[in-house]
Amino acid sequence: MKKTMLMAAVASVSVTAAYAGEEPVLNVYNWSDYIAEDTIQKFEEATGIKVNYDVYDSNEVLEAKMLTGNSGYDVVVPTSDFLQRQIAAGAYQKLDKSKLPNLANMDAELMQGAEVYDPGNEYSVIYMWGTTGIGYNVQAIADRLGEDYEVNSWELVFDPEIVAKLADCGVTMLDAPSEMIPAAMNYLGLDPRSTDAADLEAGAALLEKVRPSIRYFHSSQYINDLANGDICVSVGWSGDVFQAMARAEEAENGVEVGYVIPKEGALQWFDMMAIPVDAPHPDNALKFINFIMDAQITADITNYVWYANGNAASMPLVDEEITSDPGIFPTEEAKARLWGSKVYDARTDRLITRLWTRIKTGQ
Numbered sequence: 001m002k003k004t005m006l007m008a009a010v011a012s013v014s015v016t017a018a019y020a021g022e023e024p025v026l027n028v029y030n031w032s033d034y035i036a037e038d039t040i041q042k043f044e045e046a047t048g049i050k051v052n053y054d055v056y057d058s059n060e061v062l063e064a065k066m067l068t069g070n071s072g073y074d075v076v077v078p079t080s081d082f083l084q085r086q087i088a089a090g091a092y093q094k095l096d097k098s099k100l101p102n103l104a105n106m107d108a109e110l111m112q113g114a115e116v117y118d119p120g121n122e123y124s125v126i127y128m129w130g131t132t133g134i135g136y137n138v139q140a141i142a143d144r145l146g147e148d149y150e151v152n153s154w155e156l157v158f159d160p161e162i163v164a165k166l167a168d169c170g171v172t173m174l175d176a177p178s179e180m181i182p183a184a185m186n187y188l189g190l191d192p193r194s195t196d197a198a199d200l201e202a203g204a205a206l207l208e209k210v211r212p213s214i215r216y217f218h219s220s221q222y223i224n225d226l227a228n229g230d231i232c233v234s235v236g237w238s239g240d241v242f243q244a245m246a247r248a249e250e251a252e253n254g255v256e257v258g259y260v261i262p263k264e265g266a267l268q269w270f271d272m273m274a275i276p277v278d279a280p281h282p283d284n285a286l287k288f289i290n291f292i293m294d295a296q297i298t299a300d301i302t303n304y305v306w307y308a309n310g311n312a313a314s315m316p317l318v319d320e321e322i323t324s325d326p327g328i329f330p331t332e333e334a335k336a337r338l339w340g341s342k343v344y345d346a347r348t349d350r351l352i353t354r355l356w357t358r359i360k361t362g363q
């Protein structure tokens, strides 16, 4: 009898404990090569919360998980246009801003820019932002196009004759249809944000034309390949190309990597931290998002991954080498030629997926 009462008492204590707080676990799903080496460890030490950290390199992969639900993730980092579509589908929960005091560190202008996708910044906070431009091996280009050739145009990958001269040293593109097709449209002089089927078809036709000169479509492999000199041109994300540059320098392998925002313009995107509607640990998620918005923590990430962030307070702590690089923080002149990601309706999205399959498989 006594024993039973004791067991009941123990059971009720542990139930109370479970209600008082979440288990000290957090499941994060972020882009690959997108965090400093010690960020997770620092968060675990500061909070006692154990982090399971998984990575992806494609918005489509993340979106499939978010729209299916039950991903088990507490914090994810979709790009703003994908985020908007996922918010509309009910995939995220509103942020309890009373638990995010470090929101005061954020750059008001950039957060306002992000409101295009998330009005009132109700569901998301900027993690990092960047551009989709061209990474290249300086010597390999000079060898094939001449010492005087200036890499500053999308012609490097979209002019069939020019890219054919580079095919032997390895040209790669992102496996990101909603970034690659608009870039081709932009090169053709079309509005990269157009959803007109004829414009999208024209962009796709150009990609098909240069397809024989493309070694692969992949969105993370190119970092090491550029760094090792195994490929010579990648349409890639700003920070990733800078990471390739840094890895080559560290390896002292004689490979010099450059990054350019082409003169015709480029996509500027924002990656946003958000909490899935069915996150198992939403309070821990808020703790993590607030931790990331700490000025020093965000500066450490930018200093490691070479991506610009949206945290004004972190700026004085970011290396001068990064803040002064126009490939990472574009000049006003370059900024005027950047375009924002476009949110596609379901019909346009299906068309883009179809065109992309055709481009990749050549059918």
Ligand code: N2P
Residues within 6 Å of the ligand: 031, 032, 033, 034, 079, 237, 240, 269, 271
């Ligand atoms: C990090 C890639 C993040 C940029 N490897 C994609 N929006």
